[in-house]
Amino acid sequence: MGQPSGPQKRAPFTRLHAVIVLATIMFIATLASFFSNDAEATRKSDPTQLIQLNEQALSQIHLSLKEETSNKEVFLPVLAREEIQPEQEPAQELKQTVIKIKSGHSLSTLFKKHHFSHQDLYRIMQKGKSTKALRNLQPGRMLEIESNAEGQLYSLSYQINRLQSINVLRANDDFDIETVNKPVEKRVNFSQGGIQSSLFEAGKEAGLSDALVMEMAGIFGWDIDFALDIRRGDKFSILYEEQFIEGKKYQTGTILAAEFTNQGKTFKAIRFTDKSGRTSYYTPEGLSMRKTFLRSPVDFRRISSRFGKRKHPVLKRWKLHKGVDYAARRGTPIQSSGDGKIIFKGRKGGYGRVVIVQHGSRYQTLYAHMNGFKRGIRVGKYVKQGQTIGFVGSSGRATGPHLHYEFRVNGSHRNPLTVKLPNAAPIKAAFKNDFMAHTQRLLSQLDTHKPTQIALNQ
Numbered sequence: 001m002g003q004p005s006g007p008q009k010r011a012p013f014t015r016l017h018a019v020i021v022l023a024t025i026m027f028i029a030t031l032a033s034f035f036s037n038d039a040e041a042t043r044k045s046d047p048t049q050l051i052q053l054n055e056q057a058l059s060q061i062h063l064s065l066k067e068e069t070s071n072k073e074v075f076l077p078v079l080a081r082e083e084i085q086p087e088q089e090p091a092q093e094l095k096q097t098v099i100k101i102k103s104g105h106s107l108s109t110l111f112k113k114h115h116f117s118h119q120d121l122y123r124i125m126q127k128g129k130s131t132k133a134l135r136n137l138q139p140g141r142m143l144e145i146e147s148n149a150e151g152q153l154y155s156l157s158y159q160i161n162r163l164q165s166i167n168v169l170r171a172n173d174d175f176d177i178e179t180v181n182k183p184v185e186k187r188v189n190f191s192q193g194g195i196q197s198s199l200f201e202a203g204k205e206a207g208l209s210d211a212l213v214m215e216m217a218g219i220f221g222w223d224i225d226f227a228l229d230i231r232r233g234d235k236f237s238i239l240y241e242e243q244f245i246e247g248k249k250y251q252t253g254t255i256l257a258a259e260f261t262n263q264g265k266t267f268k269a270i271r272f273t274d275k276s277g278r279t280s281y282y283t284p285e286g287l288s289m290r291k292t293f294l295r296s297p298v299d300f301r302r303i304s305s306r307f308g309k310r311k312h313p314v315l316k317r318w319k320l321h322k323g324v325d326y327a328a329r330r331g332t333p334i335q336s337s338g339d340g341k342i343i344f345k346g347r348k349g350g351y352g353r354v355v356i357v358q359h360g361s362r363y364q365t366l367y368a369h370m371n372g373f374k375r376g377i378r379v380g381k382y383v384k385q386g387q388t389i390g391f392v393g394s395s396g397r398a399t400g401p402h403l404h405y406e407f408r409v410n411g412s413h414r415n416p417l418t419v420k421l422p423n424a425a426p427i428k429a430a431f432k433n434d435f436m437a438h439t440q441r442l443l444s445q446l447d448t449h450k451p452t453q454i455a456l457n458q
C-alpha cells in the first residue's frame, strides 16, 4: 500500500474527497457498531465465523482510517480487507542449513557440530521405527535443518530415497515425526520403431531402454523367436508407462499395450489386471500371450550370429536334420522351453550330451551338443518353463558350439520355428467384459498415436 510517489502535484482536498471520506467513515462506524453489538452473541453461537473480526482488527481499521484521511487518500474498502486477514503465528527467525551427508556423518555428530541439545536428539531417537533412516545417514543424501532464534533444532528433513523423506518438527518440548511420500505422476508414452540391423538398435532409435526392449521381447517371446525370426522391416509400437517425481523421470514403468510385426505377421498384446489382482498379457481376443512353450530355448541376446550379419544362425536346413541350431558361445544356458519331465539325460551318438523333456502326453523337446548339464538335472525330475537344464557346447558331431533343438509332436519331428504351439488358458469369462473395454481403449490409443508419430519422424 505504497503512497503515490510520482512527481505530479497532489490534488487539493476537494469537496468530492470530503464526501467520500465522510461516507466511508459512516460505513465503517455502522459496521463497527453492528459487530460490537453482535460479536459476542455470534461468537457463542458460531465461534469459527467472526473470530477474525475482533476488536483489534476494528481498531486497526479506525487507525488506518485516521492515517489515511490525514493524507487525504482513502481507499478504505481495500484496506479494510487487508487488515481483517486472520492473525498469523508470529514468524520465527529460522536459520536454514542444507547438508550433504558425507561418510562418517551421523545425526549425533551433526547435532554436536550445530550445538543442538543432546536431549533433543534423544527425544527424536525415542520415536522408534520411524527414525530408522536417521540412524544410518547415507552419504550423498540431503539433510535440511532449521534452527530457531534460541539456537535449538526447529525442524529437520532428511531425504531417505528419491521417493521418501522423513520430517521432524519441533512441537513445544517434543517433536513430531512423519514420513512423506512424494507423489508419483504416471504418464503414458508412445514409441515405435522399425528394425534395420537389430532389435536393440531399433529400440535405442525409438528412445527405449534395453530393459524395455527386453520386456517387449518377453511379452512376444512365445510367438516370436527373437533369436532366429527377426528380419529387417519388422516393426513395433508400444504404449508404456513412465513415472515422474517432481517433474523428473523416476522410472520407466511397464508396457501397457504393444504390437509387433514379424515377417509380415502382426501380434498384439495388452496388459490387463483382473479383479482378482492377476496381471498378465493377452491377445485382443483375450487369449494369454503366455504359451505352453517358449519359442526359443536360449536367451536371444546370447545368440552369436545375429540377424543382419551375412551368416544366418541356422547352420543347417531343417529338412536335413530335423531340428534348429542356435549358434551361441560355449557355456550359454539352455532353458527348457516348457514345463515337463526329464525322460533322458546322457550321451547319444552324434547328439553328444543330450536332454529330452516330455511335456504332457503329446510333446517332447530335445536339446543336444551340450557342454554340460545343469546340476540337479536327472531323469524323472520335473522342470519349469525357462528353467536352465544345461549349457551350450559342441559334444557329439558338431563343428562348433551350438544348441541343436528338436520339437516332436506325437513322436514326429516338427519345425520348432513354425509349429503351432498350444495356447495357455484364456481370460476368465467373469473378467471378459472388463477386459474388452480396457483393450479397446488401449488399442485405439495405440492406433491414434501411430500416424502422428510417423508425421513427426518425417
Ligand SMILES: [Zn+2]
Binding pocket: 316, 321, 323, 324, 325, 403, 404, 405
Ligand atoms: Zn542341429
